[in-house]
Amino acid sequence: YQDQLIALWKTIARRYQDEPAVAGYDLLNEPLPERTGAAKTFKAQLEPLYKRITKAIREIDSRHMIILEGADWANDWSVFSGPFDKNLVYQFHYYCWDSPAVLKSVQRFLEYRDRFNTPIWAGETGEKDNTIYWATTEYFEANNIGWSFWPWKKMDTQNTPLSVNPPGQWAAIAAYSHGGEKPSREIAQKAFDELLVNIRLENCVFFPDVVNAMFRRAPARIEAENYGQDGLNKSFFVKDAQRNSKRYRLTEPVVITARESTRRKSDQFITVTAKEWTAYDIWSEASKDYNLTIRVKSEDVSAEVQLVVADQVRRVTVNQKAWSEVNLDTITLAQGQNRVKCLVTRGVADLDWLELSPVGKNQQSASRGSPVLQR
Template identity: 40%
Template sequence: MPSIGLEKGSLVVITGGHEVTGFLKAKGKKLINGEGREILLRGVGFGSWMLPEGYMWLFPDQGDRPRRIEQMVKELIGEEKAEQFWEIYYNRYTSESDIRQISADGYNSVRVPILARFLIEDSDGEVVRFHQAHLKIIDNVIDWCREHRLYVILDLHGASGGQTGTNIDDSEFDKPELFMNERNQEITVALWRMLAERYKDEWIVAGYDLLNEPLPEWFSAYNDQVMPLYKKITKAIREVDDRHMIILEGVHWATDWSIFNEKIDDNLMLQFHKYWNSPDTESIQIYLDKREEWNVPIYMGEGGENNKEWYAGAFRLFEDHNISWNFWTWKKMDKINSPCSVIQPAGWQQLIDYLEGGVKPDKAAAEHILWEYLHNISFEQCLYQKEVTDSLFRRPSTRIPAIFYGYHGEGISYGIMNRVDENIGFRKNDGTDIRFIEGSRTAPNFQHGKGEPWQADERLCVQLTPQDWFAYEFTVGHDSKASLYTVELRAFAPNERAWMAVSVDDNLIEIVEVIGESWGTQRLNNGFQLSPGLHRIVLKSVENRVRIDWLEVLPVNELEEK
């Protein structure tokens, strides 16, 4: 049985706020806090707050961006009531209650998406004037995060004119007018200079994310303008603030780093986003290579919009490669794949129908629906789904698909006697035996954008031959009340009977007999104790082949309660 120390290749999760202290900075490939200690950012994003996103409201394309949602609200209840609606919305959608819960959940950071139009009061003259009441909203979240020890990343999600030419930045004409109009760039530089001046002494601010997801590939003709603009913004920031980290995103949804041809600052972090595709090392290798080349930390600044099983794989991938991460998003309506789900108000379909050209609700009915929505968006009224956060940190009782064994490489995360040459398009360089559970021979499909459970006809399994082993890391939270744990797994024996050793933290817990040529679920007879922190399970075939679908670490007391 292999013996691997827990410290090897992975950072231990520290909760309680002690790692969040002092100005954060890049030092080589690491992030260092104010005490000089290494830290990984583990956070959530506040999608749809200062930049309302229609899909999080379940709206069709006619209500897919802030300006269209604002127009709908104004048409339904009038300008005066609309102003009241938005004032309540911005002050309630993210509150100290949300921040308190995020901190208690063990995250150490938040990413705050900002719409330039939300902050700009007037840009027609030579001097850009900013909306002080809206800046106060950012001040508030920074104050709450300082109190509850969460680093804050300020993210310009929607720049003046729009950096993507799509709904996600509130583009008016579906064109990236930030790169088509010099004035929009001047306003963007002025906005960042103002924010840097305002927060230059605020250590809880981790850094400045200059532009979210600039220029999808169909606007790649403007790609050569991104780095020059990054340089202009950085120069303006450094004229007033030399302590905060600069964060740069690639083009095409932050996935294309080919624009990074010059390291423009000494305190720099590069950001990519990851949605819906295979959570394996091959899929992020270009980012790992750039980290080595530039000797800078890297950050997965947005990932999510999938199901909990995918989260258990993808976010362990980031952890194993020492990549800071941020989950998207903390809160949205009527979904099972975010920590908070806003309960859909009665009559909400009337708003959807109206946007699609249907009957306009009368003013009283529309106001009732919208104010019920305002009631429902507060954290206290949301459906809190702890299991989503548990899946990100791989805490009990998260189900871990067996294909998501560790990402530290052969000899650390897995050991195999005979490498497999067949390539099914996932973890293709490992040489492990990954098989389709059903008969389909198509490439694995991870595009569960709506958060549906792991689908049987798309699920994969691993096969262990004698002496093969796979390792799975997981985390026990510091607030865990369980005294004993067990392991449940789904497996079968192609040759009718097999034996498999289950070890936890290098201690053999049980030799499991797997009987039958069809899938079955079985639980260990023996319980074991776990302290808070990072732990490691190893599954090793002892005799005959065994195929494994998934495993779960379960608190025994929860099973007894059931």
């Protein structure tokens, strides 16, 4: 089917060669999964096929980027020998589906970028929770990697920016797709007609907390394990910088403990001793006051924690070994980028999360789904 694929791409190039809204051409999506045996059989043919497609496109369109994904769900880049076009981008896909969750390294992709002197980007990331969205997008941007969230819209979900309401008869359609009874023509027609209405942007449920997590902006809940990406003495300080955490961020020394997690939900906390600290970067669209809440417990008889934003200091004394949510005085974030520093001044503290919510509202009402996305 290679000739048919090349013919298809030539047709696409003819149509979009002058379209500025199209950034580039992604030649194959997640080709040759290893578990199917396809990678073993056809991997050696992938780059030669990419070269043939690119040559055909360039006969028509010399402007748009060519985007290349590796074998085995886009991430096996051993198929690449080096750039063969002046306007190439190499793409990988990044999902954190391990349990317990792990913020997986992208070092091997960075090494290819350096070797090839060619841009790379994360063409898919998502399908988890706000903890992972915050961590992965900050990780990518700290390494000058662009990213694309997937999916933007999905049916009946809460971990995407937009959720599509299921049509009334959708259960019958879904059951048939899994081997159930075939619905009548009338039921199927009604379900798909309703779907075309429901998927319109104005009819979707919008989850601003998901978007805020991706862009690390207030209002938001900041998970304690998602301290910044600038390294020792900039995003964190610990006394023993030679150790590595056994969970989540495996190449850094802040102690992280993982609790029960699933493919769609992660759950971690950090342990910080006296004089150690972590720092978090968060954006505010305007100079604004926020309610500040911390979820914390003490590992000792008592612990003290300071939260610092610019010249504002909020202190917490924790006298119990059970988790508690402590509401502090409001805090002002400046317009633009802000840094929240969490310093343990006495004892040993476990930190779960910090929350910045609009004054007069709690985070749940401020950030969970809105029935209609306002344009």
